Amino acid sequence: MHVETLIIGAGPAGLTTAYELTKAGRSVAMVERDTFYVGGISRTVNYKGYRFDIGGHRFFSKSAEVEAWWTEIMGDEMLQRPRSSRIYYNSKLFDYPLRAGDALSKLGPVEALRCVLSYGWAQLRPYKNVVSFEQWVVNNFGRRLFQIFFKTYTEKVWGMDCNDISADWAAQRIKGLNLYQAIIQSFGLGKPKAHDDVIKTLINSFRYPRLGPGQMWERTRDKIVAQGGKVMMGSTVTTISQHHGTGQWVAIVTDAHGKETKVTADHVVSTAAINELVKMLGADNDAAVAAASKGLRYRDFLIIGLITRGKESFDDNWIYIHDPSVKVGRIQNFKSWSPDMVPDPDTACYGMEYFCNAGDDTWDMADADLIARAKFEIGKLGLANPDDIVDASVVRQPKAYPVYDDTYKINVDTITEGLAEQFKNMHLAGRNGMHKYNNQDHAMMTGILTAKNIIAGTEAHDVWTVNEDAEYHEGGQAGADKIEERLVPRRIA
Known part of the structure; x- marks a missing residue:
């Protein structure tokens, strides 16, 4: 040929x-x-009619050419879907991005005050030579907020201590999640941001096949x-x-x-x-x-699809798990991506995402043991009843993330x-x-x-x-003719 x-x-x-x-x-x-x-990490696995999106993919681009390309291929099979994500911490679900009222009511007045004091201390005694992710976040949000909303999930995804990750990634990736504005201003402290400065990090809706x-x-x-x-x-x-x-x-x-x-x-x-x-x-x-x-080097990834009886317990596209007592990093709800991903409306389907390295204990674990872990952890988190889980499947994705x-x-x-x-x-x-x-x-x-x-x-x-302009991918307007890179954490030299 x-x-x-x-x-x-x-x-x-x-x-x-x-x-x-x-x-x-x-x-x-x-x-x-x-x-x-076909599709690599963007493929959709079909298990008994239940469809698993490997990693979750929101179809949103600043490139008008790419947006038109998607329309050319999919036509009216491309749905417009609402964007919804939350953070799981201390048995509660926090809106993402955080809203002051929601965060305060769920953290409670004592914890919120600790966050304020922690931020104040960071302003009085900031790190002078900021080189790490941890130092950047602590300087900008205080150590308490760093421990609550940044440390656990970041270390699960990248398999690195936050003090080993370069600060430049934090400066780009987190610039829109201003927890100081969300919580500190609720106490009448700090200067409100001008309207034009309000971060547009997160799109409200996206397209999806x-x-x-x-x-x-x-x-x-x-x-x-x-x-x-x-x-x-x-x-x-x-x-x-x-x-x-x-x-x-x-x-x-x-x-x-x-x-x-x-x-x-x-x-x-x-x-x-x-x-x-x-x-x-x-x-x-x-x-x-x-x-x-x-x-x-590469970071690998696997997802365990859990099929349950009854209505789904949350309607987010996914939930970020900021709980160090479980290994799962993120949980998808496939019905929220598209109702047609779940063939039986009287069932729900969740994707338990685990970040790992090929050859480590998680990657090499037998499928039955991985499924048992996923059932236990989703039950421990209170996001599904393990007794309602009727079937499950494991999908491994090698070399999911190139490591910088x-x-x-x-x-x-x-x-x-x-x-x-x-x-x-x-x-x-x-x-x-x-x-x-x-x-x-x-x-x-x-x-x-x-x-x-x-x-x-x-x-x-x-x-x-392509990607050399490093701004957060989901900011701005779709089809704005500028395609930009989401940075990846670098280990400090």
């Missing part, structure tokens, strides 16, 4: 690239290791095939090389049954994890590239420079393909720009500049 472009990985970036290319009449072959699902994000990516796959593209499911690229004389790529693609197909291509687009690509290409024969590849530690950028630069020296017409796109913790629309934009470059035969569009 010969195609103009071979695409490795059928996640948002790969599928977007393939769709744009086939729409322009270009020939494409896409290789996806999963036998059943009726059957989950996987519905959109499955439609995209089908449109790619209808436009002449080839999608090879349950397959992996076992070897790949480039003829240095002609520049033609030669790949051996092996399916689940061991059948091999030789694919030649003029261009290769890789959305696979960048360290996997290095091994695939044999580029680890370069000592510097090999060392850089080994230095890239103190050496990641040097490692990525070393790898990309090494690949550029050895190969031509090699394009990297997407979250893992570029080792950039981007949102779904960011990943899509890298795919759109990659397709434009291939069609034009130039490198006019630099995919690495």
